[in-house]
Amino acid sequence: MTASLPLRAALLSALILALFLAAWHLATQSTGPVADMDPEYARLMGATATTGVSAMPGPLDVGEKLWEHLSDPFYDNGPNDKGLGIQLGFSIARVLLGYSLAVLVAIPLGFLIGMSPLVSRAVDPFVQILKPISPLAWMPLALYTIKDSNISAIFVIFICALWPMLINTAFGVSAVRKEWINVARTLEVGPIRRAYAVILPAAAPTILTGMRISIGIAWLVIVAAEMLVGGTGVGYFVWNEWNNLSITNVIIAILVIGVVGMLFDQILARLTRLVTFPE
C-alpha cells in the first residue's frame, strides 16, 4: 500500500526535521566538568570552560525562548528592548512602503519602456548600470541627502525593488502577441482601453513574476539596511542581540525572518496564479 505523494512528502519532511533537531540537540550537549582549575581562574573562564556547558543554545533553549517571544510579542521596555512583534512590524511597514512606491514607479515606467522602442533604447544604458548596484551602496548617499535614517531605509528598499519590476513589466509589455494587438487594432480600440484590456492582462503574469522577485529582494535587503540604520526593526534586533551575545535570540530572529519572507513569497505566488491564463 502506498500513501499519496503529499502525505509521504510530509512524512519525509518531518523525518528530516526530527533528524536535524536531534543532531542539533546532541551537538550542543554539555560535556561535563572539564579540568580542575584554580577557583579564581575558573571564575574568569566562564561556564563553557569549567563545566562543559555548550555556548551554542540547543533546540530546547531556542524553543523555550521562542515561546516566550510568541506569548508576549508586543512589549516595549524602551529603545533597546522591544517585543519581536513590534520589531517585525517596523520591518514589514518599511518594506511595504518602499515596495509600494517602487510598484507605483516601475509599472507605469515599464509600460512606457515596453510600448516605445525609442524610450526602451534610450533608458537601457541607465537601467543596465543602476541595476547591479548593491542597494546598500546607496545608503550613505541617502543618509546624506535625506538626513533621516528611517526614510533612507525605505529609499533603499524602493531602489532595490524597482529594477526587477521595471524590467519584467517592460519585457511583458513588449512581448504581448502581435495578433492580440492586431485584434485591438481591427476593432479600433483606443490606446487607453487597449492598455488595460489587452496589454495589461497579457503582460500581468510577467509583471507579477517581477513583483515576486522584488518582494524577495526587498525582504533580504531590509535586514541588512536595519543593521546599518539601527533603532528599530528585525535587522536591528539581530545586531542588538549579537551585541548582547544572545545567540538564542539571533537564531529565533533568523527563523522569523525566514517565515515572514516565505509568507511574502506565497502571497505573490498566489496573486501570480490568479492572473495567469492557460493557452
Added chain:
Amino acid sequence: MSKFISIEAIARRYPGKPGSPPTTIFDDLWLSLDRGEFGCVIGHSGCGKTTILNILAGLDAPSEGEVIVDGQAISGTSLDRAVIFQSHALLPWRTVLGNVAFAVSSKWPKWTRSQVAAHAGSFIDLVGLSGSEHKRPSELSGGMKQRVGIARALSITPKILLMDEPFSALDALTRGTLQDEVRRICLETGQTSLLITHDVDEAIYLADKIFLMTNGPGAVLAEVVANPLPKDRTRVDLHRHPDYYPMRNHIVDFLVTRSRTFRDTVPDHDPRKVPVVSPRASVNAPFPNPAAAAVLS
C-alpha cells in the same frame, strides 16, 4: 465606380539592405469585388496574398495606390472591415462570451452590459457554440476556437469580412464543417467577403470569384475565375457537377505551371484589364475528342 471594393494600383515594397533596391512584393495591382460577392485570392506562399488582405484590413499600408471601399478611400483599420485571423487570435484570459463582447462593446461603446451580452450571445448561437459561453479558449478545440473567431468578426456586422487562411490550421473534417458554416452565414446575410487560401477546393466551394496570383516577388493578378458552379452547390455534390473538373484543372494548372511561367508567356499583361475566365465543360472542353467531352457531361 460601382464596385464595392476597389483596389487600385496598389504596390507593396519592403526596403532592401542599404545600397540595394527595395523588394517589390507586387506592383500596380487592381482588384475589385461587388457587394455581396465572395472573393478568394489564391496563390503560392510569398505572392503577397496575405499582404493584400492586411492592406484591406488596414493593418498594413500600400507603398503606392489606394483601396476604395463603398466609395471611400480607406486609411487604417475600421470596424466596417472585420478580420478572421489564421491563428484565431482569441484573448485567452477572456471567456467565449468575453471575447465576442470585447468586439461588440468596441463597436457600440454606449451599449449596456446586458445589451452587449445579448448581442454577443446571438452570434455565439449563430456559430453553434451555445452552452460554451463561459468556457475559456484553452478549454475549446481548434475548430471551436475558430468558431469564436468567426462569431467575433461577424458580431460587429461588418461591411466586409476578411479571412486569412482561417481553416488552414484545422483538421480536414473540422475544416469542412466550418466551411459549410461560413458559406451558410455569408449566403444568408449577403456578406461581402474576401478569403485568402491556398486550398483549391476551398476556393471552388466558397468563392464567386477566384483571383489567381502569380509567384512573388513581383507577383501579378493573372486571372479572375468566375465560378460557373450554381449558387446552391453543396459539398456533397460539388465534384459531380460537369464544370467542376474543368474549373479545378484550370486552377491547378495555373498553380503548378502558369503561376511560374506567366510573366514570360504573357508579356503584354495589362494589370488594369485582367481577363475573366469561366472554365466550363462545354465551352472550353479540355478534351480534343468531342465524344469524350460528351461522356463527361
